[in-house]
Each structure stands twice: as C-alpha cells, then as structure tokens.
Amino acid sequence: MSLRNTARAFPTLLRVGFADAVAYRAEMLVWVLATTMPLVMLALWTSVARDAPVGRYGQSQFVAYFLSTFVVRQLTGSWAFWDMNFEIRNGTLAMRLLRPIHPLWGYAAAGLAALPMRLFVSLPIAVVALAVVGARNVTHDPLLWILWAMSIGGAWTLTLLVNLLVGCAAFFVESSVKLMDAWLVLFFVLSGYLVPIDLFPRWLESLADWLPFRFQLGLSVELMTGVHGRGEAVALLARQWVWVAIALGATTVGWRRGLERFAAYGG
Amino acid sequence: MIRVRALRKHYQVHERPPGFAAAMRSVFRRRYRTVAAVDGIDFDIREGERVGFLGPNGAGKTTTLKVLSGLVHPTSGEVSVDGHEPRRRSDVFLKTITLVLGQKQQLLWDLPPSETFELNRATYDVPRAQFAETLRELTDLLALADLVGKPTRTLSLGERMKCELVAALVHRPRILFLDEPTIGLDVSMQVAVRDFVKRYNERNGGTLILSSHDMDDVARLCPRVIVIDKGKLVYDGKLEELVTRIRPDKRVVLRFSRPVEEHDLARLGGTVVRHDSGESVLQVRKEAVNAVVASALAQLPVSDLTVESPPLEEVIGELFAHERKTHEAEASQ
Numbered sequence: 061m062s063l064r065n066t067a068r069a070f071p072t073l074l075r076v077g078f079a080d081a082v083a084y085r086a087e088m089l090v091w092v093l094a095t096t097m098p099l100v101m102l103a104l105w106t107s108v109a110r111d112a113p114v115g116r117y118g119q120s121q122f123v124a125y126f127l128s129t130f131v132v133r134q135l136t137g138s139w140a141f142w143d144m145n146f147e148i149r150n151g152t153l154a155m156r157l158l159r160p161i162h163p164l165w166g167y168a169a170a171g172l173a174a175l176p177m178r179l180f181v182s183l184p185i186a187v188v189a190l191a192v193v194g195a196r197n198v199t200h201d202p203l204l205w206i207l208w209a210m211s212i213g214g215a216w217t218l219t220l221l222v223n224l225l226v227g228c229a230a231f232f233v234e235s236s237v238k239l240m241d242a243w244l245v246l247f248f249v250l251s252g253y254l255v256p257i258d259l260f261p262r263w264l265e266s267l268a269d270w271l272p273f274r275f276q277l278g279l280s281v282e283l284m285t286g287v288h289g290r291g292e293a294v295a296l297l298a299r300q301w302v303w304v305a306i307a308l309g310a311t312t313v314g315w316r317r318g319l320e321r322f323a324a325y326g327g
Numbered sequence: 328m329i330r331v332r333a334l335r336k337h338y339q340v341h342e343r344p345p346g347f348a349a350a351m352r353s354v355f356r357r358r359y360r361t362v363a364a365v366d367g368i369d370f371d372i373r374e375g376e377r378v379g380f381l382g383p384n385g386a387g388k389t390t391t392l393k394v395l396s397g398l399v400h401p402t403s404g405e406v407s408v409d410g411h412e413p414r415r416r417s418d419v420f421l422k423t424i425t426l427v428l429g430q431k432q433q434l435l436w437d438l439p440p441s442e443t444f445e446l447n448r449a450t451y452d453v454p455r456a457q458f459a460e461t462l463r464e465l466t467d468l469l470a471l472a473d474l475v476g477k478p479t480r481t482l483s484l485g486e487r488m489k490c491e492l493v494a495a496l497v498h499r500p501r502i503l504f505l506d507e508p509t510i511g512l513d514v515s516m517q518v519a520v521r522d523f524v525k526r527y528n529e530r531n532g533g534t535l536i537l538s539s540h541d542m543d544d545v546a547r548l549c550p551r552v553i554v555i556d557k558g559k560l561v562y563d564g565k566l567e568e569l570v571t572r573i574r575p576d577k578r579v580v581l582r583f584s585r586p587v588e589e590h591d592l593a594r595l596g597g598t599v600v601r602h603d604s605g606e607s608v609l610q611v612r613k614e615a616v617n618a619v620v621a622s623a624l625a626q627l628p629v630s631d632l633t634v635e636s637p638p639l640e641e642v643i644g645e646l647f648a649h650e651r652k653t654h655e656a657e658a659s660q
Contacts, residue, residue, distance in 0.1 A: 062418070065418070065452050068449070068452065069449040069450050069452065071449075072445060072446060072448075072449030072450075073446070073449065073450075076435070076438070076442050076445065076446045079438055079442060080435060080437060080438055083437035083438060083478075084437065151431065152431055154393070154398045154426075154428065154431060155428075155431060155432070155433035157397070157398055157416065158396065158398070158421065158424075158425070158426055158433070159421065159447070159450045159451070160418040160421040160422055160450060160451060160452075161450045319400070320400045322398070322399065322400075323338060323399060324393050324398045324399055
C-alpha cells in the first residue's frame with residue numbers, strides 16, 4: 061500500500077486497535093500488575109542503599125531511576141512478537157496478508173493504540189515519582205527533555221522492530237518463542253531494567269554500550285534522570301537510531317525471505 | 328483472466344515415528360520428506376466463470392487457492408491473475424480479489440463485526456458512500472442487521488461465516504476465492520450461504536473459484552469443475568460432462584401408491600439400487616430411460632417419478648478410483 065493510503069487508513073487502525081485493547085477490563089488490570097517489576101527492583105535496591113550509597117545511587121536516586129524505568133517501559137513496550145509468532149504458526153497471518161496494507165503497520169498500530177492505556181497507568185506514577193523524589197532527581201535541561209522524547213520514539217521503534225525480527229524467525233524455525241525468551245533475558249540484564257548499567261563491572265558496561273538492549277530502555281531512563289550532558293546524550297541518541305536502522309534493515313530482509321517460506325497452514 | 332502453467336508447490340515436512348527414542352533421535356538428526364501439495368497443474372479461467380475445485384482432503388485445492396491469492400509462493404510454474412503475479416501482492420491485485428477461508432476468520436474476535444467492516448473500508452480505501460451502500464446490500468441479502476453490533480465471539484459459527492462474507496466483500500472484489508465456505512455449518516446455513524453466493528454473483532458478476540469437498544456446493548454454484556487429486560489435475564470441464572463420462576447411467580426414482588414387489592421392478596430393466604414398499608430406485612442406461620419410464624407407468628401403480636443423475640459423491644469417488652488404478656498400473660510397468 062502506498063504511504064499516502066497507509067496514512068489515510070492509520071487512524072482507523074488506531075481506533076480499532078484501541079477498542080481491542082480495552083475489550084477486557086479484567087485482563088487490563090492483570091496486565092498492569094504484571095508490569096510492576098521495576099517497582100519490585102525499587103524496593104530491593106533502596107533497601108540495599110539504606111546504609112550507604114551503591115555507586116552514585118543513594119535511596120532517592122534509586123527511587124528516581126526505577127520509577128523512570130517503569131514509565132519508560134510502559135511507553136516503549138511491545139508484544140507484537142507474540143501475535144506474530146502465533147499468526148505464523150497457525151496460518152492466520154494470511155488474513156493480514158490479504159489486506160492492501162503492510163501487515164507490519166498493523167502490528168505497529170496495535171502497539172500505538174494501547175499507548176493511551178499505558179499512559180493512563182504511567183502518568184500518575186510519573187507524578188508520584190516527582191512528588192516523592194523531588195524535581196532535583198530529574199533533568200532540568202529542556203534540550204535533554206527533547207532528546208528524551210526522541211529517545212522514547214527510538215526505543216519504541218527499536219523494541220517493535222526487535223519483536224518483528226524475532227517474529228520473522230518463526231517463518232524459518234516454526235516457533236521462535238525460545239529465541240524471544242533468550243532476547244528478553246539479555247534485555248532484562250543489559251538494558252538497565254533490573255540494574256542500572258553504570259553499576260556493572262567496567263567491561264560489561266562497555267559491552268552494553270555497543271549492544272542494542274540499552275537503547276530499548278536504559279538510555280531514556282538515563283536522559284530522564286539527568287545522567288548525561290548534552291554532547292554525550294546526542295552521541296548516544298545517534299547510536300540508538302543506528303540500531304533502529306540496523307533493525308529495520310534486518311526486519312525487512314527477514315520479512316521478505318520469511319514470506320517465501322510461509323505455508324499459511326491450517327485450512 | 329486466470330492462467331496457471333506447470334504450477335508446483337512442494338513442502339519439506341519433518342517426519343519421525345512416535346515414541347521417546349524417536350523423539351531423542353530427532354533432536355540430533357532430522358528426517359525430512361518433500362510433499363508435493365500441487366504437482367504440475369495447468370488451467371485457464373475466463374472472466375465471469377464460476378469454477379469449482381473438487382478433491383479429497385489434502386488433494387491440493389486449498390494450496391492452489393492460496394497460491395492464486397498470493398499467500399503462498401509457488402515452488403515453480405507460472406501464475407497470472409488478472410494480469411498480476413499474485414506473489415507480489417500489489418495493492419491493485421489485492422483490491423481485485425478476496426479469499427474466504429472456511430476454517431480461518433478475519434473478524435476481530437473481541438469486537439463486533441462492524442469494526443472489522445470499518446477496518447476493511449479503511450484499508451481497502453473504499454469511499455464511505457460506496458461502503459454504506461455495499462454494507463446495506465450485503466446485510467439485507469444475508470439478513471444480518473441484528474448481528475453486526477454483537478461481539479464476534481458471541482456469534483454462532485453460521486452467523487460468523489455470514490459476517491466473514493460481508494467483511495470479504497466490502498471492497499467489491501471482481502474475483503472471489505472461496506475455500507470450504509460451508510464447512511461445519513448446519514444444512515439450513517449451508518443453503519443460506521450457497522444462495523447468498525449465487526445471488527451475489529448473479530447481481531454483481533465477477534469470477535468465482537470455489538473449493539469444497541461438499542459436492543452440493545459445487546453442483547449448485549459451478550457449471551465447470553476442476554478435479555484435483557494428490558496435487559495433480561484429473562479433470563477440467565463441465566460438471567455434466569464429467570457425470571456423463573464417469574456414470575452414463577441415470578437413476579429413475581419411483582414412488583408408488585401401493586406396495587410393489589422387487590421382481591416387478593426387475594422386469595422393467597436396469598438395476599435395482601434401492602427398494603422398499605413405497606419407493607424404489609432403478610439404475611438405467613441413459614438410452615433406455617424412456618422405455619423404462621413408459622413401462623413403469625404402464626405396469627406399476629406409480630404416483631410420482633423423477634429421473635436423476637447419480638450422486639456427485641459417487642461420480643467423483645469413481646473418478647479417483649479410476650485415476651489411482653491407472654497410476655498404479657503405470658507404476659508397475
């Protein structure tokens with residue numbers, strides 16, 4: 061579908077996606093409860109830092125860090141992989157392929173459509189975070205807030221593309237769930253989700269600098285909590301978007317090659 | 328309009344025997360077998376034709392439809408649909424066709440069908456006035472008005488299939504691929520779906536390719552049939568000619584006003600296929616039908632009489648049996 065037609069159809073995709081996201085109220089509540097890992101880590105690390113700071117993190121820095129992590133995760137999470145893997149395995153991807161709009165736009169729209177619900181959860185947390193830790197633990201530089209917004213866009217896009225790329229693996233290996241599990245393990249460790257990256261040993265921190273996981277989450281948290289100056293923030297943001305470009309290229313190739321193998325099983 | 332030449336679609340299928348040892352062995356060493364789902368078929372379909380694909384389960388009917396609709400890439404061969412190569416899935420091509428899969432649904436499960444219709448309006452870029460008119464026409468034809476606002480998950484199978492048909496037709500495609508549209512439906516719903524497809528096609532024209540193992544679907548909708556077995560084309564032509572070629576006999580169904588003995592029937596000629604006190608069925612050579620009918624009317628207390636072709640299931644079954652014997656004979660030479 062041409063980009064113009066896609067743009068015309070996109071509001072409807074978002075509206076229908078939102079209706080789908082709020083179809084089950086109970087499921088929504090369970091989902092909110094399932095995304096509270098940063099709050100668990102917050103309790104753990106503030107307890108560890110009760111007597112003395114850990115690295116540069118005292119108790120209030122840990123509170124700021126993990127509340128920011130919670131907010132960023134809400135804004136950048138994606139579950140496109142699970143839908144895609146299921147649809148490839150049982151053949152229902154066929155129904156997306158019949159429509160004159162690229163199926164990957166459909167997955168993107170479903171993710172974006174759920175954002176209002178995620179904001180509904182994360183905004184009060186952000187407000188509480190400001191009240192609890194005080195404004196001194198978040199950046200005051202307006203340029204860094206602009207870069208933060210760009211990093212959220214990059215993190216969201218990168219996470220979506222990673223989901224789609226691992227989803228494409230299902231064309232080749234029938235089910236790519238274990239691959240996603242492996243990715244998530246690395247993500248939890250190397251993105252800053254469970255431990256701030258600057259608490260890692262030096263060599264592991266350097267490694268995390270060059271891997272994509274940090275750019276899915278940690279960078280936005282670091283920008284929000286004022287860890288980086290302007291120059292360093294711009295350099296890291298550029299590195300994030302290089303990862304977005306790499307992921308986009310890999311996903312495009314994976315999708316094209318994968319479609320050649322698609323069997324549309326089941327009926 | 329549709330041109331298929333030497334179409335092949337082969338799959339690599341992983342195989343292993345049951346049991347723990349076989350499962351362990353398969354971890355280290357996998358055995359694959361190549362399955363020829365479609366194995367070199369050719370056909371042409373003209374604009375406006377209604378063609379039925381017949382064949383047993385696993386014959387290659389659905390795979391052929393998936394190739395024609397661009398879902399599955401062929402292993403080899405040439406496929407052209409309305410001048411498009413389906414595997415490229417161009418926008419113009421996708422707006423020209425629709426595919427209804429009886430065992431898959433495009434309706435959004437947790438939302439009312441009206442949301443799927445609206446989604447399709449947007450993705451197919453259908454003007455709102457045309458969409459409203461099409462929706463009104465389709466919901467009238469299918470008597471759907473009360474259903475489109477209920478969540479899809481609360482609808483019965485038949486109601487869902489009706490809504491699937493609407494979702495598939497909102498963009499007014501010129502080529503309809505229907506794969507087992509009546510599967511799992513009760514008899515009255517099968518008739519409703521068949522009638523709808525027939526009326527829709529009469530009203531809007533277009534090309535219809537129907538795949539089904541329900542012979543009634545094909546007999547009522549498609550003057551031409553393409554019969555596929557084990558990925559190979561075994562017949563392509565008029566349904567009537569197929570029946571005449573395989574089973575030139577006719578069936579004379581006689582209903583009586585009082586009981587009749589079987590030996591009275593045997594005197595008429597032909598073979599008694601079924602006999603009970605009130606109704607009997609005779610299988611008769613086509614050229615002997617007039618004489619048998621005249622004798623029956625003259626000699627027996629006939630209250631009603633019809634002349635029918637043999638059931639299509641039997642005809643197709645005989646065709647497959649004949650083809651398999653031919654293949655076995657060729658293989659043993």
